[in-house]
Amino acid sequence: MNVHVTRRIVYLVVALAVIMPMLFLKGKPVTVSEPVSNAFQAIDTLKEGSYILISTDYGPGTMPEVNPMVYAIVRHAFRKNLKVVYLSVIDALGLALGDQVIKNVAQEYGKEYGKDFVNLGFKPGAEAVIVSLGKEIRDIFPEDVRGVPLDSMEITRNIHNLKDFAIVVDFASGYGITAWIRYAQARFGVFLVGCVTAVMGPENYPYLDSGQLKGLVAGLKGAAEYETLLGKPAIATRGMPAQSAVHILIIVLIVIGNILYLLEKRKRK
Amino acid sequence: MRKEVPLLITILTALIVILAFFLTPLAQTQQILLRWYAIIGGFAMFVGVWNLLKKHVFQVSRGKNTFYSLVLVLGFFMTFAFGIYSIVKYKDAFYINSPFMFNFNYVLAPLQSTMFSLLAFFMASAAFRAFRIRRLEAALLLFAASIVMLGRVPAGYALWHKLPLIAEWIMKIPSMAVQRGIGIGITLGAVGMSLRIILGIERPYLR
Numbered sequence: 001m002n003v004h005v006t007r008r009i010v011y012l013v014v015a016l017a018v019i020m021p022m023l024f025l026k027g028k029p030v031t032v033s034e035p036v037s038n039a040f041q042a043i044d045t046l047k048e049g050s051y052i053l054i055s056t057d058y059g060p061g062t063m064p065e066v067n068p069m070v071y072a073i074v075r076h077a078f079r080k081n082l083k084v085v086y087l088s089v090i091d092a093l094g095l096a097l098g099d100q101v102i103k104n105v106a107q108e109y110g111k112e113y114g115k116d117f118v119n120l121g122f123k124p125g126a127e128a129v130i131v132s133l134g135k136e137i138r139d140i141f142p143e144d145v146r147g148v149p150l151d152s153m154e155i156t157r158n159i160h161n162l163k164d165f166a167i168v169v170d171f172a173s174g175y176g177i178t179a180w181i182r183y184a185q186a187r188f189g190v191f192l193v194g195c196v197t198a199v200m201g202p203e204n205y206p207y208l209d210s211g212q213l214k215g216l217v218a219g220l221k222g223a224a225e226y227e228t229l230l231g232k233p234a235i236a237t238r239g240m241p242a243q244s245a246v247h248i249l250i251i252v253l254i255v256i257g258n259i260l261y262l263l264e265k266r267k268r269k
Numbered sequence: 270m271r272k273e274v275p276l277l278i279t280i281l282t283a284l285i286v287i288l289a290f291f292l293t294p295l296a297q298t299q300q301i302l303l304r305w306y307a308i309i310g311g312f313a314m315f316v317g318v319w320n321l322l323k324k325h326v327f328q329v330s331r332g333k334n335t336f337y338s339l340v341l342v343l344g345f346f347m348t349f350a351f352g353i354y355s356i357v358k359y360k361d362a363f364y365i366n367s368p369f370m371f372n373f374n375y376v377l378a379p380l381q382s383t384m385f386s387l388l389a390f391f392m393a394s395a396a397f398r399a400f401r402i403r404r405l406e407a408a409l410l411l412f413a414a415s416i417v418m419l420g421r422v423p424a425g426y427a428l429w430h431k432l433p434l435i436a437e438w439i440m441k442i443p444s445m446a447v448q449r450g451i452g453i454g455i456t457l458g459a460v461g462m463s464l465r466i467i468l469g470i471e472r473p474y475l476r
Contacts, residue, residue, distance in 0.1 A: 014393045030423050060378035061385035099363045125307035205445040244424035251415050253397040
């Protein structure tokens with residue numbers, strides 16, 4: 001069969017494997033892995049009124065994978081009545097994405113801007129920004145994204161540096177998580193939870209083992225696991241049948257490809 | 270002097286930032302340098318935007334690759350105008366119903382998501398046409414990858430309830446060992462490169 005025709009067939013089958021389960025199958029709660037369970041526990045054991053710092057270091061490209069994690073974790077934080085402070089140190093677009101999710105969840109839980117959550121904005125310079133946050137937040141973020149001084153808001157009046165946060169959660173689709181581990185965790189000893197894309201999961205396992213990450217939520221599956229623990233299946237759980245179908249399809253395609261290769265090899269002999 | 274001054278700034282800045290990790294009296298100076306770094310980062314973004322615009326405006330004026338350059342220039346000014354309008358009208362560019370967020374949510378985000386999602390098609394096609402089990406290593410890779418791929422989705426659990434546990438073991442033991450090796454290698458390389466820059470042997474910023 002012509003290579004171009006084969007490629008088109010593969011594309012069509014992949015499209016169907018994604019679309020059909022999304023239309024006709026309902027996701028069920030999934031089995032929970034240890035890294036996600038640890039992430040959940042790290043937030044669940046925090047006292048009411050504790051501060052959580054969220055860094056949204058991802059872009060629209062990875063939005064379908066990362067946004068469900070933001071939804072799940074922010075729901076958990078607001079359910080526990082934690083104070084949510086968020087910013088971005090890598091990608092300004094990530095801030096816009098995270099901002100929408102956090103505002104939606106805040107509305108769901110009746111939370112008030114400036115009292116229960118605040119958006120500090122985006123500042124370029126990743127490592128430099130993180131180290132400055134470790135010393136004094138006002139050095140780098142004297143005001144929130146709307147230009148309101150931190151001292152005039154109830155939520156930020158008494159926070160000064162990373163040590164004032166019970167936990168830091170980084171939503172990353174690239175270098176962000178490494179910067180937070182190296183500079184916030186290693187230098188200031190913050191409790192850090194990483195929420196990364198599925199492909200970034202394996203490279204962050206060593207930090208779990210060393211204790212530098214308290215928990216790790218990786219990919220849409222990680223988000224679905226978190227939703228299961230929250231007892232609130234949402235968008236990630238609904239995406240699981242499609243992900244299952246595509247994973248199985250890729251394995252089947254590799255097997256078929258190899259059978260065809262062996263048959264062709266035998267024919268040549 | 271054109272070479273010596275930037276070199277001196279590099280060496281001094283690097284030494285202060287590194288030594289501040291061990292010597293507390295230098296912490297304040299390090300803080301000032303980091304603040305400067307963030308400010309320079311902001312200006313670097315401005316310079317990047319300026320260069321990009323200059324290049325594409327030039328291409329439009331020359332009539333070369335006009336379509337894509339025109340889309341970029343128009344897209345830039347449209348987003349910029351929406352941002353300014355949203356700040357003036359709503360006092361916040363990120364206001365959910367602002368034109369800036371409309372443009373972000375319904376133009377930029379879908380375009381970037383589409384580009385990224387195409388990877389699934391390319392990966393499936395590449396897996397079908399290029400992944401050949403020619404050697405034992407390739408067979409082992411396929412075997413491990415299949416277990417992890419299945420173990421990471423609910424279908425894997427439905428097939429065999431121990432599959433997620435085996436997938437987790439692969440991630441935690443063999444995969445992590447390899448990741449550590451790669452990580453140590455990359456870090457040693459970064460340390461070597463940083464030393465070369467600090468000592469002035471490597472001067473990419475002077476070119």
